Amino acid sequence: MLIDSLKRNINYLRLSVTDRCNLRCSYCLPKLYSNFSSTSEIMSDEEIVSLVRSFAELGISKLRITGGEPLLRPGLPSLIKKLRELKSIDDISLSTNGIFLKKFAPELSDAGLDRINISIDSLNADKYKSITSFGEITDVLEGIECALENGFSPVKLNVVVSRGMNEDEINDFAALTEIYPIHIRFIELMPMGETGYFSFDKRVPLDEMMKLAQPLDPIPVENWPKGSGPAKYFRRPNGIGTVGFISPLSSNFCSDCNRMRLSAKGVLISCLADDQGMYLLRMLRAGANEKEIKDAIKLTVSCKPEKHLMMETATEGKSYPQFMCQMGG
Numbered sequence: 001m002l003i004d005s006l007k008r009n010i011n012y013l014r015l016s017v018t019d020r021c022n023l024r025c026s027y028c029l030p031k032l033y034s035n036f037s038s039t040s041e042i043m044s045d046e047e048i049v050s051l052v053r054s055f056a057e058l059g060i061s062k063l064r065i066t067g068g069e070p071l072l073r074p075g076l077p078s079l080i081k082k083l084r085e086l087k088s089i090d091d092i093s094l095s096t097n098g099i100f101l102k103k104f105a106p107e108l109s110d111a112g113l114d115r116i117n118i119s120i121d122s123l124n125a126d127k128y129k130s131i132t133s134f135g136e137i138t139d140v141l142e143g144i145e146c147a148l149e150n151g152f153s154p155v156k157l158n159v160v161v162s163r164g165m166n167e168d169e170i171n172d173f174a175a176l177t178e179i180y181p182i183h184i185r186f187i188e189l190m191p192m193g194e195t196g197y198f199s200f201d202k203r204v205p206l207d208e209m210m211k212l213a214q215p216l217d218p219i220p221v222e223n224w225p226k227g228s229g230p231a232k233y234f235r236r237p238n239g240i241g242t243v244g245f246i247s248p249l250s251s252n253f254c255s256d257c258n259r260m261r262l263s264a265k266g267v268l269i270s271c272l273a274d275d276q277g278m279y280l281l282r283m284l285r286a287g288a289n290e291k292e293i294k295d296a297i298k299l300t301v302s303c304k305p306e307k308h309l310m311m312e313t314a315t316e317g318k319s320y321p322q323f324m325c326q327m328g329g
């Protein structure tokens with residue numbers, strides 16, 4: 001087991017397979033951003049499998065494939081198939097913007113992927129395009145349909161809420177759970193990356209998001225959807241899906257944090273707010289053996305901070321310098 005200095009059991013790895021993204025969501029990446037890594041700088045399939053094997057042997061049992069946009073990585077289904085074969089990895093999920101999901105959903109299902117989270121911040125085609133710069137909403141909606149048709153469960157929709165962008169759609173999103181077996185998660189805006197986007201005016205705090213999503217009834221924790229992580233879940237009366245809230249600023253959930261992040265360049269980060277990490281890929285390429293890699297993982301886990309200081313950073317008018325795609329969002 002991987003236990004950090006505060007006795008938190010670390011069993012969950014967010015694995016970034018690319019830092020590239022086909023969208024430029026206004027709060028996430030600047031429209032003209034193109035400073036992506038070259039193929040040789042990011043982990044190959046073999047390197048990923050080798051590193052994840054070490055994590056698995058140390059006690060990681062849950063993997064989330066993320067990015068960048070993970071479906072941009074050539075051969076992702078075959079990588080997932082190899083990860084699925086690792087003993088003790090019992091849950092593999094994917095975070096995607098859903099644009100290419102229609103094409104890949106059947107292959108991903110055959111490869112053994114368990115669950116999918118799809119990011120969608122508006123149900124309105126024009127607004128979706130304006131938030132993402134390049135996205136067509138019909139592609140995402142078809143992707144969601146394909147995820148359901150291919151038996152992924154649960155299917156969660158991630159909605160980052162920002163004032164003036166989409167808080168007027170919270171009720172429409174919540175109402176979808178009355179018709180479809182999906183799980184909407186409203187995410188509080190975070191001060192990530194030098195986009196210049198974040199401000200306290202744009203952030204919609206938890207209590208306001210909850211008010212806008214009413215009517216909602218609490219759900220007993222044992223009935224929350226699988227992989228509930230930092231979200232708190234509710235249900236519309238007669239809802240067949242659920243409505244969740246992730247509010248890293250309004251209510252910090254670090255005491256229950258069970259996760260580490262491995263960036264596409266193979267840097268292990270113990271907290272989203274960390275500005276330093278362990279260069280596992282560099283070590284691997286320099287010939288480190290399995291024991292040395294495992295020791296480096298354990299050392300990083302032991303240095304996991306007690307909590308992020310996102311609220312304090314935002315209050316000082318600052319943002320974390322790294323973009324989400326560089327860290328593994």
Ligand code: SAM
Nearest residue numbers: 028068069095096097119158189190192324329
């Ligand atoms: N491309 C994949 C996707 O769209 O889900 C995975 C990477 S993306 C960076 C992961 C999640 O981070 C998305 O749901 C995105 O909306 C969210 N995100 C990015 N920047 C954020 C910010 N500043 N505050 C809150 N969430 C953010």
